[in-house]
Amino acid sequence: MSLLRVANLGKAFRSYRREWHRFARWAGLPMAPGEETWVLRHVSFEAHHGRAIGIIGQNGAGKSTLLKIITGTLHPTEGHVEVNGRIAAILELGMGFHPELTGRQNARHAAGLMGFTADEIEAAMPSIEEFAEIGEYFDEPLRTYSSGMQMRLAFSVATAWRPDILIVDEALSVGDSYFQHKSFDRIRKFKEEGTVLLFVSHGMQEVKELCDRVVLLDKGRVIKDGLPDEVVDYYNALIAEKQAAGATIRQQRTEKGWMQTRSGSGEARIASVKLLDAGTGVEVATARVGQKLCLVAEVEIRAPIPRLVMGYMLRDRVGHVVWGTNTWHTRQVVENLAPGDRVTYELHFTCSLGPGSYSFSTALHENNAHMESNYEWVDNVCVFDVINTDKHHFIGCNHLQKHIHINYIRNAG
Known part of the structure; x- marks a missing residue:
């Protein structure tokens, strides 16, 4: 009942x-x-x-x-x-x-x-x-x-x-x-x-x-x-859609169970996203703690765009935001793009994450936030796992760079 x-x-x-x-x-x-x-x-x-x-x-x-x-x-x-x-x-x-x-x-x-x-x-x-x-x-x-x-x-x-x-x-x-x-x-x-x-x-x-x-x-x-991830992501996309005329929202659940939501007006779109080992260039589905990685995103331009900003958001399995920024804040805005142009973004980083599942979401927009001129937002565009193979045991979502110093005095008695 x-x-x-x-x-x-x-x-x-x-x-x-x-x-x-x-x-x-x-x-x-x-x-x-x-x-x-x-x-x-x-x-x-x-x-x-x-x-x-x-x-x-x-x-x-x-x-x-x-x-x-x-x-x-x-x-x-x-x-x-x-x-x-x-x-x-x-x-x-x-x-x-x-x-x-x-x-x-x-x-x-x-x-x-x-x-x-x-x-x-x-x-x-x-x-x-x-x-x-x-x-x-x-x-x-x-x-x-x-x-x-x-x-x-x-x-x-x-x-x-x-x-x-x-x-x-x-x-x-x-x-x-x-x-x-x-x-x-x-x-x-x-x-x-x-x-x-x-x-x-x-x-x-x-x-x-x-x-x-x-x-x-x-x-x-x-x-x-x-389910929460499906409805919340749809809601976020709906808010962005109201800011952009002609925007659409599409959702599908991946084989790993993540909800992928795409929304935006479509002047620019993510053509492909790959997570690679930074040294070998081999595509990675499961990363090691401490491994150097590169997230490569190919963007295709479908209409004239005065400015293009790429935003990144890294989240854990339950949706906690682990990290995020965009190229407005890093002062790497690409300007005056025309239909047919392609832009490649490479995000180089060290996998300082704890064991678990993570996802990258991407946002293509004009200014410092995706709420204005949202060309395309893709939730969970790249999903990967992290395992710990050679580090000391730790818990949590961050492999903190640390040093533990111990100072003690023995009792002479």
Whole structure:
């Protein structure tokens, strides 16, 4: 049985020419509104124990409206939501808190609204205070809090008891990095214990790390629903596409399971990419730690281009960005290209990576960022593995150049 089921959900905001028309509509009479705006339409998904669903989209896509309907603070115009369990939600910073009450008093009030008894609240209060880590401010009025302190209190109260469904809408973005790590650790623990997570964020890295599935909303409708890498890459390409007239998006999953997304307006395109051993020129599928490599990219020009910039992004298997730059920053912009021209880029580097799988993504564009004049962006255009054959054992994604010096004094006794 699923903990959450959303079926054909829709929300419209309506205005009427006369106020009594609205009352007549409420009474069931077929009274047409003067104006009707749908902010959510035909949204469906369900979530089972221990699953995490990311809800992404640009501002105004309908993300917050969807979450408010799920939590019951907004009524749907059509469709329905089935909830089997207790929901804890952090939708807006400080929502439900009173600025004149102390942190402790607000914690009691918020927990009471969540349905907990006075005894349960008092028993949990020490752990709420400990997790929030706001010190003496816990007994100071909320109006003296920074936005980060309010978020600490809100998250600590909402997660003091493990919910069946946890909803987080951008609130963690205002916190410091230490508390964000601490909060994500608690979220992961809840997920392992069976909690469903609905997570809204503009941080695509967090979405990839936390979520098993991602739903992309655009103008209130689901336009993509699938695995995180597929949907997030499509979303990034969609944003770039909106900046360039005539841009297209194409996706395919490679034999190794990586999602390859191509997008752009097409004035320039990657004709081929090869990863070579820098010494022998032999193509490499599996590199050794410390091996000198060369990534060779052939670019063909299809239309007049005033400036061409090549961008590189190196990511690990779960999508963490390991390294990235472009030829704008290295001051190697190629100018005044014509149709039929070809440009070869050679990226020479030492494989200072840890064992695992990695991918290069490339971007061809005009200026310092691919969001403007995006000729072509290709996610995961080159995928390779790294093994450690002759270095000391280490963990992580970076073979740090290091020297360990030990100085000790023997006890003469």
